[in-house]
Amino acid sequence: MEYIKYRFYQKASRCSKEFQRLKSEHADVVLGQVTLGQVLTGMKGIPLLVTDTSKLDPEEGIRFKGYSIPELQQKLPKINPEGEPIPEGLFYLMLIGEIPSQEDALNLSKDWATRSHVPQHVFDVIDAMPKTSKPMTQFSAAIVSMATESIFQKAYRAGVGKKFYWDATYEDVMNLIARLPRIAAYIYRRQFHNSDHIEPNPRMDWAGNLAHMMGFDSEDIRRLFRLYMIIHADHEGGNVSAHTAHLVGSALSNPYYAYSAAMNGLAGPLHGFANQDVIFWMFEMLEDLDTDTPTDEQVEAYCKKTLEEGRVIPGYGHAVLRKTDPRFTAQQDFANKYIKDDKMVNLANQLYKVVPPILGSIGKIKNPWPNVDAYSGSLLYHYGIKEYTFYTVLFGVSRALGVLASLVNDRIYGMPIERPTSHPLSWFLEQAQGEKGSC
Ligand SMILES: CC(=O)SCCNC(=O)CCNC(=O)[C@H](O)C(C)(C)COP(=O)(O)OP(=O)(O)OC[C@H]1O[C@@H](n2cnc3c(N)ncnc32)[C@H](O)[C@@H]1OP(=O)(O)O
Numbered sequence: 537m538e539y540i541k542y543r544f545y546q547k548a549s550r551c552s553k554e555f556q557r558l559k560s561e562h563a564d565v566v567l568g569q570v571t572l573g574q575v576l577t578g579m580k581g582i583p584l585l586v587t588d589t590s591k592l593d594p595e596e597g598i599r600f601k602g603y604s605i606p607e608l609q610q611k612l613p614k615i616n617p618e619g620e621p622i623p624e625g626l627f628y629l630m631l632i633g634e635i636p637s638q639e640d641a642l643n644l645s646k647d648w649a650t651r652s653h654v655p656q657h658v659f660d661v662i663d664a665m666p667k668t669s670k671p672m673t674q675f676s677a678a679i680v681s682m683a684t685e686s687i688f689q690k691a692y693r694a695g696v697g698k699k700f701y702w703d704a705t706y707e708d709v710m711n712l713i714a715r716l717p718r719i720a721a722y723i724y725r726r727q728f729h730n731s732d733h734i735e736p737n738p739r740m741d742w743a744g745n746l747a748h749m750m751g752f753d754s755e756d757i758r759r760l761f762r763l764y765m766i767i768h769a770d771h772e773g774g775n776v777s778a779h780t781a782h783l784v785g786s787a788l789s790n791p792y793y794a795y796s797a798a799m800n801g802l803a804g805p806l807h808g809f810a811n812q813d814v815i816f817w818m819f820e821m822l823e824d825l826d827t828d829t830p831t832d833e834q835v836e837a838y839c840k841k842t843l844e845e846g847r848v849i850p851g852y853g854h855a856v857l858r859k860t861d862p863r864f865t866a867q868q869d870f871a872n873k874y875i876k877d878d879k880m881v882n883l884a885n886q887l888y889k890v891v892p893p894i895l896g897s898i899g900k901i902k903n904p905w906p907n908v909d910a911y912s913g914s915l916l917y918h919y920g921i922k923e924y925t926f927y928t929v930l931f932g933v934s935r936a937l938g939v940l941a942s943l944v945n946d947r948i949y950g951m952p953i954e955r956p957t958s959h960p961l962s963w964f965l966e967q968a969q970g971e972k973g974s975c
């Protein structure tokens with residue numbers, strides 16, 4: 537058994553026993569109460585999911601296996617000591633629970649490079665789609681079309697026993713993660729560079745190779761991509777993309793099905809689509825105001841207009857966070873360090889000053905602060921990746937790291953099919969007021 541798989545098995549099989557023990561010995565433990573308010577506002581705050589890769593604190597933001605983003609920037613292995621850590625190290629941490637050595641991270645890079653061959657039919661599926669289909673549509677279709685390769689599906693059909701499901705899932709997950717950069721870059725070059733494709737460089741790291749295949753070979757962009765792929769990788773288990781992969785996977789659908797479904801959720805404007813929506817909205821603002829350097833008053837007026845039209849301010853607000861997202865701060869720090877006087881970066885900074893008081897004054901918005909999406913587009917745009925309809929695909933490449941590490945955990949823990957209970961609206965009316973009403 538290869539080293540990382542063996543390390544994972546050693547660690548996770550102990551946790552798997554704990555999971556099973558809790559299930560059999562402590563099933564009656566009460567974890568909390570569920571209020572009608574929680575049911576009617578998207579099940580927020582109900583402790584319903586077991587996810588080991590990361591945990592989100594409303595005030596502090598995300599921690600991956602206990603490590604904050606600044607800690608990861610210090611501790612995870614780097615290729616360039618002046619740069620950002622490589623995402624391979626974060627995947628290792630989320631899967632195994634330990635900060636990897638440089639050698640561990642580089643071995644993972646090599647492992648993914650050997651798994652990165654994308655079957656021709658996946659490219660054919662992409663090429664068969666009209667150019668009018670959005671990059672996320674192509675991404676999701678490409679991923680599901682790769683289910684032909686699923687080792688888990690074949691193993692299941694062959695009658696492999698439950699306790700080996702994790703092994704086949706692990707293989708699918710590693711292959712899928714290894715191939716996503718090639719698929720994403722293929723979509724990018726097809727859509728925006730006349731199908732002038734660039735072959736992978738098997739000697740490069742996962743994120744650097746993605747930049748390379750998209751046509752960007754500067755150290756600046758590699759540094760940005762490594763940061764981007766780390767900060768978007770996971771956000772505990774309840775966000776739409778992670779929860780979708782977990783739910784679909786719980787039916788023992790193979791990882792390709794589960795991750796394609798997750799990408800359909802990420803493509804929604806309240807979730808990952810916001811990172812392309814932010815830059816779209818910022819350009820719309822500059823056009824409407826007919827200036828590249830609006831005053832705070834002009835920006836404020838435009839935000840109010842957006843709200844009056846019944847739209848959300850993209851990149852602001854969060855279902856869990858109640859403070860500025862540390863992923864926003866990491867990107868702002870990056871911009872402060874490496875970027876001088878850029879139009880869209882300046883506007884992102886200006887919005888951070890102007891938007892929170894406006895949203896805060898409305899009253900109903902629980903979090904007036906920026907989330908990760910408020911900054912990412914400005915950075916990508918600055919470095920020449922101007923085709924913002926593609927941005928969510930980059931998010932989708934990154935999110936695989938956390939979500940698919942969790943899927944391997946799901947299978948080694950032996951998690952059951954997920955199946956909560958539903959009731960008609962009349963039942964909830966009856967619970968609340970003693971009578972069903974007319975619905
Ligand atoms: C990677 C990510 O997925 S991060 C999130 C990316 N999404 C965005 O940036 C889109 C803009 N933000 C939003 O729409 C929301 O803040 C969400 C979807 C992120 C969270 O939604 P919720 O948990 O429902 O937030 P909350 O409880 O604060 O919502 C209460 C009300 O405030 C509104 N609200 C919340 N954020 C905003 C915002 N940025 N602009 C305008 N209104 C907002 C909600 O639409 C809701 O209105 P309603 O009562 O009329 O339906």
Ligand SMILES: O=C([O-])CC(=O)C(=O)O
Pocket residue numbers: 770771774775776777855856907908
């Ligand atoms: O946590 C959430 O609901 C949304 C989010 O920020 C993410 O998935 O990265």
